[in-house]
Amino acid sequence: MTLPPVRFTADEAAALTVALAGVGAGAPYAGAARTAAQKIAASITGPASTAARELAARIVTLPSPGDRGVRSAVESALSANTALRLSYLDAGGRASVRVVEPAGLLTAEGRWYLIAWCRTRRAGRGFRLDRIATAQPLAEQAEPRDLAALLRGSAATSAVRPATLDALAPAP
Structure with a gap:
């Protein structure tokens, strides 16, 4: 472009x-x-x-660990609208393997979350990117999911698109 x-x-x-x-x-x-x-x-x-x-010259950051393979797989699945197989470690330290259909990304308090339809739970779920151990893209197309609908009833119900992205929003 x-x-x-x-x-x-x-x-x-x-x-x-x-x-x-x-x-x-x-x-x-x-x-x-x-x-x-x-x-x-x-x-x-x-x-x-x-x-x-x-x-x-006056801005510094502390490096944050990030698995590029996980990040790349999430980005690819979002762009191509395909399913992902995740190895995930929840807040309690329990590991699980899930197949999810990515719907979008959420950032809150300095953390990034993949918002997706979880085929295992048959419900919308948020997965903290730094807790995803592995992410494997699948060849399966994901169902189109409404991000706002997946967030309803969660702690992120009030999430809104940042105003700085308004110019990129689809035309009505």
């Missing part, structure tokens, strides 16, 4: 810098965020470039 020349204000460049810096290695699409940041940095000129580079 190509974009026409885009001019960012210094504040917009700073916002992009901070937002992309917050994408840790264990976050979904972290690799794509890194390459997008490189492309954005290459396209910013003038005062916006200076502001973004100065701010970037």
Whole structure:
């Protein structure tokens, strides 16, 4: 994809810098965020470039462990709308193997969750990405699932799409 020349204000460049810096290695699409940041940095000129580079020099993060294989499998399944076989460790330390149909991602309090239809439980479930030991993509197509419907009745019932993504929302 190509974009026409885009001019960012210094504040917009700073916002992009901070937002992309917050994408840790264990976050979904972290690799794509890194390459997008490189492309954005290459396209910013003038005062916006200076502001973004100065701010970037003052941002540090603590590395978070993240299994790239799990993250890649989740990203692939979401994009292709296919099922996944997960080896999962719940909050109590109990291991299970589940086949799930991914519906979306949820971020809360610095953690990422895969929201999916669990074929084992025959219900919507949230799976913390850092608790997924392995994720194997399956060739089976997943049923289209309504993310909001899967969240209803859970602690994440009030979850909303971040306003920054409104421009990417499907047209009504």
